[in-house]
Amino acid sequence: xxxxxxxxxxxxxxxxxxxxxxxxxxxxxxxxxxxxxxxxxxxxxxxxxxxxxxxxxxxxxxxxxxxxxxxxxxxxxxxxxxxxxxxxxxxxxxxxxxxxxxxxxxxxxxxxxxxxxxxxxxxxxxxxxxxxxxxxxxxxxxxxxxxxxxxx
Numbered sequence: 001x002x003x004x005x006x007x008x009x010x011x012x013x014x015x016x017x018x019x020x021x022x023x024x025x026x027x028x029x030x031x032x033x034x035x036x037x038x039x040x041x042x043x044x045x046x047x048x049x050x051x052x053x054x055x056x057x058x059x060x061x062x063x064x065x066x067x068x069x070x071x072x073x074x075x076x077x078x079x080x081x082x083x084x085x086x087x088x089x090x091x092x093x094x095x096x097x098x099x100x101x102x103x104x105x106x107x108x109x110x111x112x113x114x115x116x117x118x119x120x121x122x123x124x125x126x127x128x129x130x131x132x133x134x135x136x137x138x139x140x141x142x143x144x145x146x147x148x149x150x151x152x
Contacts, residue, residue, distance in 0.1 A: 016078070018130040019142045023071045025121070030067030031057055035100065051100050055093050058140075059086030072145040084140050092134035095120055 035050035042049070057065030063075035063083030075084035075092070084092070095116055103113040123132040131141060 016076075016129060016141050016143060018128070019073055019144045021125055021130065023073055023144065024124055024130065024142060027065065027067035027071040027073050030070055031065050034066060047104065051097055054100055055090045055097050056086050057089060058084050058092065059089035063089075068142075073142055074145055075140050075142050078139045078141050084138070088138045088140050092132075092138035092140050094137075095132075095134050 031054065035054050038046040038050040038053065040046065058068070058075040060066075061083075062069075063085075064073070065075075068074060075089070076082065077084055077088060099113040099116040102109040102116065105112075120132045120134070124130050129141060135141060
């Protein structure tokens with residue numbers, strides 16, 4: 001019992017290499033293009049489906065959204081080094097979901113949306129491990145796929 005608690009604490013403090021920031025932005029841009037395309041193709045349903053995608057995208061097989069899969073990134077759980085599931089994906093992407101909802105409100109909502117995205121982007125750049133607010137709350141970390149073999 002005490003050994004499990006110690007192992008858990010050690011796993012929580014594991015320092016993972018920071019994924020390339022440009023790769024993270026490109027992957028998220030690809031995902032946002034998918035969300036915008038869904039909203040334009042089928043306006044009432046597309047907005048909701050885009051919101052659902054942005055929330056669950058990192059829970060797909062292996063912790064990879066479509067953008068992450070194309071760029072070669074993966075979302076991992078910090079405490080167990082397993083791929084992120086749908087629960088972690090929803091928690092880590094709540095700020096982005098809020099930004100999408102705010103974006104639906106003209107002018108003020110756009111400014112709020114830009115502020116949320118800018119804040120999350122600055123955290124990725126400024127945080128030593130590249131963890132944004134959603135990552136901290138969901139206890140996840142984004143890694144380059146090539147780094148995973150080195151960690152094992």
